[in-house]
Amino acid sequence: MLNVDVCIIGAGPAGITAAIDCTKMGSKVVLLDEQPSAGGQIYRSIKKNGHVHGEILGPDYLHGAKLVSEVESTGVQHITEAKVWRVDKDKQVFWSCRGKAQQLQAKRIIIATGALERSFAFPGWTLPGAMMAGASQVLLKTSGLAPKQAIMVGTGPLLYLLAVQLIKTGNAPIAIVDTQASKQYIKASRYWANAIQGRKYIYKGINLLLQIKKAGVKHYHRATDICAYGVDKVEGLSFTCAGKKEVLDAQTILSHIGVVPNVQLTRALELDHSWDPLQRCWRPSLDEHQNTSLSGVAVAGDNSGIGGALVAEYQGHLVACEALYSLGKITKDEWQKSTNTLKQQIKQELVIRPFLDALYSPPQQALTPVDKTIICRCEEVSAGDIRQYTHHSAYGINQIKSFSRCGMGPCQGRYCGQTAAEIIADEANIEVSEVGYFRIRYPIKPLKLGELASLTPTDKSFMQQYKD
Amino acid sequence: MKADSNFVRLNSQPHEASSEVQFYWEERPVTARQGDTIAAALLASGIIHTRDTAVSASSRGPFCMMGSCFECRVEVNGELNVQACMRVIEPGISVKRQRS
Ligand code: FES
Numbered sequence: 057m058l059n060v061d062v063c064i065i066g067a068g069p070a071g072i073t074a075a076i077d078c079t080k081m082g083s084k085v086v087l088l089d090e091q092p093s094a095g096g097q098i099y100r101s102i103k104k105n106g107h108v109h110g111e112i113l114g115p116d117y118l119h120g121a122k123l124v125s126e127v128e129s130t131g132v133q134h135i136t137e138a139k140v141w142r143v144d145k146d147k148q149v150f151w152s153c154r155g156k157a158q159q160l161q162a163k164r165i166i167i168a169t170g171a172l173e174r175s176f177a178f179p180g181w182t183l184p185g186a187m188m189a190g191a192s193q194v195l196l197k198t199s200g201l202a203p204k205q206a207i208m209v210g211t212g213p214l215l216y217l218l219a220v221q222l223i224k225t226g227n228a229p230i231a232i233v234d235t236q237a238s239k240q241y242i243k244a245s246r247y248w249a250n251a252i253q254g255r256k257y258i259y260k261g262i263n264l265l266l267q268i269k270k271a272g273v274k275h276y277h278r279a280t281d282i283c284a285y286g287v288d289k290v291e292g293l294s295f296t297c298a299g300k301k302e303v304l305d306a307q308t309i310l311s312h313i314g315v316v317p318n319v320q321l322t323r324a325l326e327l328d329h330s331w332d333p334l335q336r337c338w339r340p341s342l343d344e345h346q347n348t349s350l351s352g353v354a355v356a357g358d359n360s361g362i363g364g365a366l367v368a369e370y371q372g373h374l375v376a377c378e379a380l381y382s383l384g385k386i387t388k389d390e391w392q393k394s395t396n397t398l399k400q401q402i403k404q405e406l407v408i409r410p411f412l413d414a415l416y417s418p419p420q421q422a423l424t425p426v427d428k429t430i431i432c433r434c435e436e437v438s439a440g441d442i443r444q445y446t447h448h449s450a451y452g453i454n455q456i457k458s459f460s461r462c463g464m465g466p467c468q469g470r471y472c473g474q475t476a477a478e479i480i481a482d483e484a485n486i487e488v489s490e491v492g493y494f495r496i497r498y499p500i501k502p503l504k505l506g507e508l509a510s511l512t513p514t515d516k517s518f519m520q521q522y523k524d
Numbered sequence: 525m526k527a528d529s530n531f532v533r534l535n536s537q538p539h540e541a542s543s544e545v546q547f548y549w550e551e552r553p554v555t556a557r558q559g560d561t562i563a564a565a566l567l568a569s570g571i572i573h574t575r576d577t578a579v580s581a582s583s584r585g586p587f588c589m590m591g592s593c594f595e596c597r598v599e600v601n602g603e604l605n606v607q608a609c610m611r612v613i614e615p616g617i618s619v620k621r622q623r624s
Contacts, residue, residue: 090591090610097590101538108536139591172592184572184585185530191589194609199557199564200534227532288583289572307530318592433587433595436579466594466605502594502605 060084062379063149063162065140065321068096069365070357071168072123073372074379075132081385086160087127088138088151094124096170096357097190098365101197104128109200112224114217116365117197123369141499143167143325147352150499150511157507164352164379167322168372171315171358174337175471176210176422177431177439180284181311189218189312202227206308207293209282211236212416215312216264223271231274231304233295235313235419238278244415254408276302282421284309313418317359320470323496325350331489334413335362337474338493345395346375354378362413367405374398423478431479432472434465442476446483453480453491466502469494529570533557548618556613563589563596563608566619574598574608575622597622 062078064071067089075087087094095102099120106121107113127134135153142150147162173188180186189208195201202225208215211234219229244251251258268275281296292305316337319329328341328349339361346354354375357368374395381391425431427440437460445456453476456462462476463469469476473494481488543558549571556565563586566574572585575597586596589609596608599620608619 092612108538109534112534173588182582182584184574184583187586188588191587194589195531195564195567198538199560199568200536200538201531201564201568202534203531204529206530225532225534289585433584433593436577436582466597467592470592471588 057148058086058158058160060086060160060162061383062086062164062166063088063147063160064166064168065089065143065149066096066168066170066357066359067091067094067127067134068098068168068170068357068368069120069123070170070368070372070375071096071166072127072132073369074166074168074356074376075134076123076126076130077373077376078379079130079132081380083380083383083385085133086162087132087134088140088149089134089136090139092136094127094134094136095120097194098170099124100194107197109196109225112221113197114221119365139501140321141501141503143321145325145350152501152503152507155504155507156510157503159511164354164382166375166379167348167353167355167359168357168368169318169321169359170368171362172318172470173312174314174316174418174422175431175475176282176311176313176418177425177429177472177475178209178282178284178311178421179426179429180286180290181309182430182433183284183286183290184288185286185290185307186284186309186311189215189310190315192308192310193218193221196221196225203229203308203310205230205306206310207231207233207304207306208310208312209233209235209279209293209295210312211419212312212314213261213264213412214315215310216261216268218310218312219273220264220267223267223273228271228273229310230306231276232268233276233279233282233293233297233304235279235282235421236277236416237419240415240417243417244411247411247414250407250409251411253404254411257408257412280419280421313422314416315358315362316474317361318470319359319493320468320496320500322348322355322359323493324498324500325353327353329493331487332361333489334410336413336417336488337362344399345378346371347378352382363402363406363409367402370398370402370405374402422475424482425475425479431475432460432462432465432469434467434472435461435463437462437472439475439479442479443483446480453477453493454495456480457494463494468496468500529568530572531567533568545613545615547613547616550620551618558613560613561589561609562598562600562606562611562613562617562619565613566608573621576624578624581623 104125
């Protein structure tokens with residue numbers, strides 16, 4: 057079996073940075089990532105020399121070019137198209153690459169699996185043609201595809217950024233249906249001091265909104281009762297705005313209400329997690345150096361709490377420092393000096409977050425969708441189904457999961473877990489933090505039995521767990 | 525097959541080689557660009573309904589484009605449950621809508 061000092065899972069800004077630092081200092085590193093090239097979702101398809109659509113994607117995206125070129129020049133051992141499906145507490149890592157399972161033994165593990173878009177479950181969101189805004193951005197980055205006459209619905213910086221990018225391609229969306237409620241401004245105003253300190257982000261945001269306005273994109277505000285309609289594909293979107301029902305025709309609907317940490321792997325590893333009431337999501341419980349409850353396992357980037365690409369980069373340096381110190385590659389002095397500076401930089405960069413989190417918190421409709429809304433896309437479980445199970449007894453979220461099948465499909469609750477928990481909390485009149493989260497089991501990505509045959513040595517009991 | 529696509533392809537392409545590749549969707553030839561994932565190629569050709577669900581046989585299509593939602597599962601050369609957003613087009617492959 058392959059033995060390494062540090063195994064890093066995820067090649068976004070955090071994972072790349074950690075891999076570069078550790079490799080440079082002489083550690084044996086393996087960087088595993090699902091995509092064909094480094095960058096993560098944020099810098100997807102970026103090249104050393106940028107991107108053919110760099111103008112459209114913007115300077116924040118192009119910042120990633122430096123990172124991916126360094127991965128190459130440093131000689132980081134980067135395994136592409138590697139789907140990690142199991143990590144054991146003794147730091148054995150299993151992944152599949154083009155139909156073949158492989159494994160390694162690491163001394164330290166860095167989990168940098170990034171974020172997922174928060175589900176915005178509204179009636180009709182399962183129809184073909186309704187996608188996440190991030191999906192549209194991936195299509196732009198990877199294949200130069202822009203949707204014609206799309207409607208964008210939801211709220212948050214990424215929605216406005218994508219709108220501006222689409223405008224620059226010459227394919228402006230026909231409308232932005234904004235779900236931000238006025239009470240969010242009041243809530244956010246509590247963090248005005250943060251906003252002043254992090255004003256570069258405020259300027260960026262205002263600039264995006266101005267560009268949207270200048271392009272003449274219709275911007276509906278405080279929209280509620282969002283509903284996509286169509287027979288077997290999207291035909292349009294209806295909503296209420298200023299007390300009036302609006303109906304817009306469209307073939308593509310792009311939804312976005314923010315991002316949440318991708319905790320699938322840290323959950324499956326049974327690490328401690330805590331509820332973040334402001335970001336309204338679970339995140340792994342960490343010490344001030346990004347170490348998890350399991351010794352030798354650290355997390356960096358958005359999966360440790362949403363901080364954005366620059367924070368991810370600093371955290372990548374920080375976890376690399378931790379790893380290098382524990383491996384004896386740097387002295388205590390070096391470790392202390394670097395980590396102190398990094399912690400300071402992270403703090404500065406995070407100062408804007410509470411303001412943004414309050415300003416763009418998910419709309420009520422997404423937290424407690426109407427009964428007929430499908431919330432579990434895989435198993436087709438509706439919000440009403442979850443309410444019924446909550447009513448009938450004092451079942452916990454995992455019992456509700458096994459009765460309703462919510463979260464039992466191939467996505468393993470990635471896109472329904474949070475919504476289910478919000479509905480249960482609302483129905484049972486308790487806090488979401490008390491509801492808890494789905495128990496996540498290996499393999500965290502579906503695995504074909506044939507793939508296991510390539511593992512050495514495969515003992516029977518190991519195979520048995522994956523038989524069904 | 526030529527259907528009206530909901531997507532526009534910008535002039536210059538992100539892939540170094542932007543040559544055309546042919547593959548099959550439901551037995552009919554479709555043209556894609558080299559480097560496209562199966563999902564991107566289908567969306568660019570106007571195909572948005574790529575799977576029927578097992579429970580209610582309702583239509584679904586690519587949703588997250590990053591390998592997390594599993595909505596884009598299709599049949600590729602007889603292999604079931606292939607995530608179309610994670611697999612790059614190869615010339616001549618046969619892609620089918622996944623039913624069940
Ligand atoms: S579109 Fe979500 S997994 Fe492919």
